[in-house]
Amino acid sequence: MSTTQKFTKIDLLTARNSLNGPSFSFKNRVGRLIWWLVCLLFFRYTPKNFHVWRRAILRLFGAQIGRKCHIYPKARIWAPWNLKMEDESSIADGSIIYSQDLIHIGFRTIISQGVHICAGTHDHRYRGFPLITKPIYIGDWVWIAAEAFIHPGVSIGDGCVIGARSVVTKNMPKWMVCSGFPCEPLKPRIFLD
Template identity: 30%
Template sequence: MALAPEKTSAIVEADSPEAKVELARFSTGDYNPGRPFWVRAIWFLVNAYVLQNPANPSSAIKKVVLRAFGANIGKGVFLKPGINIKHPWLLEIGDDCWIGEGVWLDNLEPITIGANVCISQGAYLCTGNHDWSDPAMSYTSGGIVVEEGAWICARATVMSGVTVGRNAIVGAGALLARDAEAGWIYTGNPAQKLKKRKMRTP
C-alpha cells in the first residue's frame, strides 16, 4: 500500500485565506529558565514586593536580594524604585551602573550590562520573541549585551540577540532590533544611526 505524502507547509501572504494563527499549538520547545518552578515562584513574589515596589527606595536592599537569587552585581550600582527583573540568575551588571525607574529587564535569556552603563526610566530589554512565520508563534530568544559606557534612554526598547556597543546611545523611545555600533547614537522606530557620539576626555 502506498504511503500518503507528507503534508508540507507553504509560505503564503499573511492576508491570504490560507494564513491562520493557531496559538493553541504554541510551545516553548526545549527552553530551560535555569531554576525550578518553586524558585521562580518565590522570585515572582520577591520581585513584586521588593524591586517593583515604588515605596522601596533602597538600592542596597535590591542588590542584596538580587545577589541572593544569583545575579552578578558590580560595585557602585544604583537601582531606582519600580524596576522589574524576570530572572536574576541570568543577569550581570558591571560597576557604577544606573538602572532607572520602571526599567524592565525581561531576561528569559542572559542580559549582560557592562560598567558605567545608564539605563533610563521605562526602558525595556526583551530577550524573548516569536517566529511570526510559524502559525503557532513558536518561541525564539537571544541574550542582550550592553557594553561599557552605553546609554539606553527613557522608554527605549532593545530586542533579543542585540549588542549595544561601547559608548553607544539608544535614544528615547527608540526600538533597537539590530546591533548598535560602538560610539554611535541611534534614534527612531526602527532605530537608525543618527550621528557619532562626541565626548570630552575625563
C-alpha cells in the first residue's frame, strides 16, 4: 500500500493542516503580537529585582500570578493568559514557558534556568501535521533543575525534583527525585531540616 493510500478521506478532512495555515485564531495571534511588543519594551530589559512590575504586566495579559512570585526578565512566556502560578514560585532567566495550553505551577515551585515547559506538539500521523495541545500541571514544592524538558500533558507531583537536563515524557510521582532521558523516579526526596 502506498503512503497516500494509508490516509482515509476522513483523516484528510478532519486533520487541520498546520503546514498551510495558522494553528491559532487571529485573535490569539494578535494577542501574542501585542504581548511580544510589550514584553520587549517593558519586561525583558527590566532590572532583575523588578518582580512586582513583571507580575503586574503578566496579570494585564491574563496570567494568574500568585503573591511573591519571582519571574525573571529573560524568561520567555509564549501566552501569559495560559499561565497560572501559585504563591512564591519562580521562573528563572532562560526558561521557555511554551504555554499553548494551560501551564499550572504550584506553590513554592522553582523553574530553573533553561527549563523548557512545552504544552504543544504536532500529530505526525497526518500529513497536515495538526497541532495538539495538552495542559501541564506542576505541583507544590517542586524543583525543576536546569535545562529539563517537560512534555505536553505531563503532571509532576508535589515535592518532586526533576534533575538537570532530564526529559519528562510521563507523569512523575510525589516527593521523589527523578532524572534521566526519559526521566524516571530514582529515590524519595527527604528534607534534612
